[in-house]
Amino acid sequence: MKILARQMTLDLYNCNEKKFTDVEAIKAAVEGVFGSKAQIISTDIDNEHFGLVAAFKEGHIALHIYKNFKYVSVDIFTCNESEESEQLSKSLSKYFQPEKTKLTYLKRGDFGQEKEVKPKIKIRVAPLRKVRNVGAKVVKRLVRGGN
Numbered sequence: 001m002k003i004l005a006r007q008m009t010l011d012l013y014n015c016n017e018k019k020f021t022d023v024e025a026i027k028a029a030v031e032g033v034f035g036s037k038a039q040i041i042s043t044d045i046d047n048e049h050f051g052l053v054a055a056f057k058e059g060h061i062a063l064h065i066y067k068n069f070k071y072v073s074v075d076i077f078t079c080n081e082s083e084e085s086e087q088l089s090k091s092l093s094k095y096f097q098p099e100k101t102k103l104t105y106l107k108r109g110d111f112g113q114e115k116e117v118k119p120k121i122k123i124r125v126a127p128l129r130k131v132r133n134v135g136a137k138v139v140k141r142l143v144r145g146g147n
Contacts, residue, residue, distance in 0.1 A: 004079070004108055004109025005059070005077060005078060005079045005080075005107075005108040005109055006077075006078050006080075006081060006082075006085070006105065006106070006107060006108065007075065007076065007077045007078075007105075007106040007108055008075075008076045008085045008086075008089065008103060008104065008105050008106070009073070009074070009075050009076075009103070009104040009106070010072075010073070010074040010075075010076070010089045010092065010093075010101070010102070010103055010104075011071070011072075011073055011074075011101070011102040011104075012071065012072040012073075012074075012092065012093060012096050012098035012100075012101055013070070013071055013098055013099060013100040013101070013102075014070050014071075014098060014099035014100060015070050015071065015072055015096040015097060015098045015099075016096060016097040016098075017067070017070055019095060019096050019097065020050065020065050020067050023043065023045065023050070025095065026050075026052065026063070026065075026095070027040055027043070027052070029088075029091050029092055029095045030052065030054055030061060030063070030088065030092075032091060033084055033087045033088040033091050034054070034056055034061075034084060034088070037056045037057065038054045038055070038056040038061065039054060039055055039056065040052060040053070040054045041053045041054060041055055047067070048066065048067055048068050049064065049065065049066060049067070050064070050065040050067070051063070051064050051065075052064075058078050058079040058080055058082070059076070059077040059078040059079055060076075060077050061074065061075070061076050061077075061088070062074070062075045063092075072092070072096050072098070074088075074089070074092060076088060076089070077108070089101075089103060102122070103122045
């Protein structure tokens with residue numbers, strides 16, 4: 001079985017909204033992993049959406065931020081087996097601080113395989129710190145309401 005390329009999709013849910021405004025830090029997160037190999041081709045910013053496209057010799061990256069949904073979507077395509085995709089996913093997860101992360105790996109150009117190829121999916125859920133905060137607020141309101 002020969003695989004021509006690999007693609008990883010990364011979905012980051014309920015991200016830290018404060019991280020959406022620093023465009024240079026977002027660029028640095030991408031460039032920090034790929035260094036000078038990745039050239040940022042375009043960035044597109046408006047009130048609700050931010051998009052970044054970077055290209056390098058063996059692939060490309062597309063990153064989209066949907067501010068209203070606190071959601072970040074990343075596609076990383078590489079023409080070889082590389083650890084840089086994993087490193088970038090970790091770097092972006094650390095930067096955006098999502099509550100839930102979904103990674104999907106796809107093998108592209110799968111020649112010689114007779115059965116259907118299904119993507120591998122990993123789901124990571126961050127600690128439920130917000131649930132604790134909400135619970136504390138409810139208790140405080142109940143106590144105040146009873147006085």
